[in-house]
Amino acid sequence: MDGIYIEPLQRYFEKYYTTDLGQYKFDKTECNTCVHNAANYNLFAEHNGCGHCTNRKCLEAKNAAHVAKETEKLLKSDPKLVVARPYYGSRNDMALQKLDKKGHEIKELDYNVSAREFPKAPEAPKKEQFTQTKEYEQAVQTFERRNEEYARKVEELDRMKEEGRIKTYVKVGQTEPELCYVEINRKETAPVTIGTLQERDKRFKQLSIEKTVADTKKIVRENDYPESSFTQYEDGMVYFAMLAQLQRRHFPLFGIKDQPFALDEKQRMKIVAKLTDTQKTVIKRDFISHFLCENGHGDNNASKLLRDFANMHFPDQYGLVKATHEEEYQKRHERLEERIKEMKKAEKKAAREAEKQQTTEKTEKKTTAPKTEKPESGKAA
Incomplete structure (x- = not known):
């Protein structure tokens, strides 16, 4: 019964509530004795590798610091290298924020730009990993073939870089930085010079000021002023x-x-x-x-x-303007008043005539109405 329920529960717990420390590249010396390492309190008494971390916030912070540090090492190795933020693919945004705050240039790649990873050297097989000599020899042959392919690809990319056909960037991955390259149109390629770097520096300074101003506007608009004298x-x-x-x-x-x-x-x-x-x-x-x-x-x-x-x-000028327009208004007002007065007279006259007409019509109706004869008294009906 224990095996039936404990194993699924263990897998569920490790999948949704912990993170495998073995997937990360940073120094995990502190993690070995950390209370948040599931390996140190695993109720199921089994764990793999370095254990699993239950403090995701701490894990992400350590990982981001490591990735940012390793990225800076790559940047120091080649002053022309620039950090790239690809439109597609995974990236470590926390590490990118750290690099941005330290002043490193970050190139935003458009959605139509494909950043390809540099080939990685194949890992040589170790004899102790094989039980049979024949299998080991086959693994060595496979390694040598892949290593030759790797060398050819690296040589070709180096040549393309010298010819200005590709641009090299550092892509900040989830657990480590990676070199990547972008194929570019040779006509649009400009060599990186001291002058271009100085122009970039000017632009970065301008961006810094623009961002500061934008955030300052928010502060001024969204906050109440503290009580103080007007300076x-x-x-x-x-x-x-x-x-x-x-x-x-x-x-x-x-x-x-x-x-x-x-x-x-x-x-x-x-x-x-x-x-x-x-x-x-x-x-x-x-x-x-x-x-x-x-x-x-x-x-x-x-x-x-x-x-x-x-x-x-300007009392004189204003007085003249006011008097001119008031005089103009007064004349128009008087003309309108006269028209209104005449219209009222006409309305009264029309009303009297209408009343007179109604009286005449009533009189005519009475005059023309037929008379009814009364029967003589004493006569038989």
Whole structure:
């Protein structure tokens, strides 16, 4: 009974709740005495190899650290090597993240790019593994044939690499890094030089800044501001933003003449560094003017504020504009009032005529209606 139930339960436990440590390449000295190693507490008293790990998080961390370390060894062996992240196939994403954080270049391969693994050297047979001499000799012959094929493939790939027909990468596998190569169009191939590496460095710096800015936007948008006083530096930020709406006719006030386009960021930063009260006033009023002009429509609040703003600073011009349009409105209003008055008169007249017509019709009906004769009294019916 024990054998019937224990063995299936053991296989189920090891398959779904443990991981075979023998599949991993990292140093497992610590695992030999670890409490999470099933070999150290296996209730079924049987285990294979190094045992099975029940702490998957620890296992993945150790494995990723090992794979990343081995990958760095390969990269140091050839400065031109680059880590590749293939579109297809398994990869160790945790190890890739470690390499990315350390600043290693990671090439994203498109879905239509096939990354092929370099051939691996065949393993020579060991005589002690065979019981018969003939079997061992056959294994040696097979090994020699495969080793020759391996040497030919390596030689061919080296030649293709020198000719620029393939590009070599390091693929970060699940348990170890592997060299792989991609066939490329010779016309599109450019040799790796110090200049190209420096250009890559510039691009990586740019990407670093772009990613930092993107994450910073999330921080600013998603968090509440801590309670604190508004600083002078923040005040400068406000003016930097408002300067984007500075009118060109005010450029000379800031030492800028004959510039047909808006201020660029360098000019705005330079202006913000040294602002006078007069300049601050102009900047704020230009910003208010731009905002109210853009958002003032009909009789909304922005429109009312715009009119008040104009009346404060340009009372004569605003007064003339207002009077002109109000006078125009008044004339139209009076004409419409006259038309309304005439229409009301016509409606009343029509109503009286209709009423008169109804009265006449009623009178005519009474006049033309036939009279009924009453029978004489005393006569027989």
